Amino acid sequence: MTTDEKVTLSEEKETLLITVYGKAEESRLPDSLLRDRFAADAIRRINYDFSKLKVRRDDMISLAIRAHLLDGWTREFITRHPDATVLHLGCGLDSRVFRVDPPATVRWFDVDYPEVIALRRRLYPERAGYTLLGSSLTAPQWLDEVPADRPVMIVAEGVLPYLREDEVPRLFGRLTAHFPAGECAFDCYSRFGVRLLRRHHSIKATGASVHWGLDAPHELEVQVPKLVFLTEVSSHDPAQLARMSRVARLSYRVFMAIPALKKAGRIVRYRF
Numbered sequence: 133m134t135t136d137e138k139v140t141l142s143e144e145k146e147t148l149l150i151t152v153y154g155k156a157e158e159s160r161l162p163d164s165l166l167r168d169r170f171a172a173d174a175i176r177r178i179n180y181d182f183s184k185l186k187v188r189r190d191d192m193i194s195l196a197i198r199a200h201l202l203d204g205w206t207r208e209f210i211t212r213h214p215d216a217t218v219l220h221l222g223c224g225l226d227s228r229v230f231r232v233d234p235p236a237t238v239r240w241f242d243v244d245y246p247e248v249i250a251l252r253r254r255l256y257p258e259r260a261g262y263t264l265l266g267s268s269l270t271a272p273q274w275l276d277e278v279p280a281d282r283p284v285m286i287v288a289e290g291v292l293p294y295l296r297e298d299e300v301p302r303l304f305g306r307l308t309a310h311f312p313a314g315e316c317a318f319d320c321y322s323r324f325g326v327r328l329l330r331r332h333h334s335i336k337a338t339g340a341s342v343h344w345g346l347d348a349p350h351e352l353e354v355q356v357p358k359l360v361f362l363t364e365v366s367s368h369d370p371a372q373l374a375r376m377s378r379v380a381r382l383s384y385r386v387f388m389a390i391p392a393l394k395k396a397g398r399i400v401r402y403r404f
């Protein structure tokens with residue numbers, strides 16, 4: 133393995149550095165939620181000026197909360213279906229497969245652009261039952277590589293807003309036609325939330341464009357009839373909120389008091 137991985141990704145691919153750095157740095161805090169030592173090891177070996185992303189402590193904690201929730205939903209699904217397939221879309225350098233550490237009965241697929249997958253291969257070890265697929269999510273062929281014989285847990289963290297409006301329902305249409313049954317869990321933003329996300333200092337630093345918004349979870353059920361909405365989380369656990377700065381806690385209270393802001397960002401779960 134190399135020890136100095138120069139990274140020259142741009143736009144939506146570069147945003148993976150925001151999330152892996154945020155998770156790595158949160159893991160160095162004494163009260164860390166995620167304890168992602170895999171991300172911490174990976175960023176030590178990446179040659180990139182992370183300071184340009186201006187990832188703040190509050191951002192790190194928010195990223196850890198989101199990742200921890202999605203890890204928990206993935207573990208739950210695997211407990212119910214020890215023979216599951218896990219499909220991790222737009223994995224970037226996220227170490228979910230190592231954090232969740234599924235039993236050998238689970239088949240796990242990480243999917244992202246070929247350049248990202250090539251970088252992942254240089255930074256993380258292989259493991260049994262784990263396959264990396266290098267493709268754009270919007271290309272139809274990659275799904276042919278994934279056997280359709282088992283219940284599937286589909287996880288997409290910080291990914292779908294980078295897809296265009298029509299690409300997300302089309303992707304879920306293909307996924308729900310491919311697998312017999314399963315669940316999908318991902319974060320999403322209302323159209324207003326997407327406008328706020330475009331102004332986020334770290335995303336602006338990468339030049340990435342954000343497109344897909346979902347004003348209400350039921351909208352996706354209409355576009356993808358096999359999907360059944362299960363649950364959403366749009367607020368932080370008070371114990372985690374208490375770790376944030378005063379300014380963040382105050383802004384959060386304001387957000388929660390105004391309906392359009394409260395629903396600006398959510399983490400949702402569907403079944404099919």
Ligand SMILES: C[S@@+](CC[C@H](N)C(=O)[O-])C[C@H]1O[C@@H](n2cnc3c(N)ncnc32)[C@H](O)[C@@H]1O
Binds near residue numbers: 147148288
């Ligand atoms: C903000 S990063 C999140 C990475 C990872 N999920 C995490 O939470 O650390 C966004 C990721 O989505 C990937 N991505 C965006 N659009 C994609 C597409 N059309 N096909 C495949 N990957 C895509 C990017 O390459 C990047 O790795």
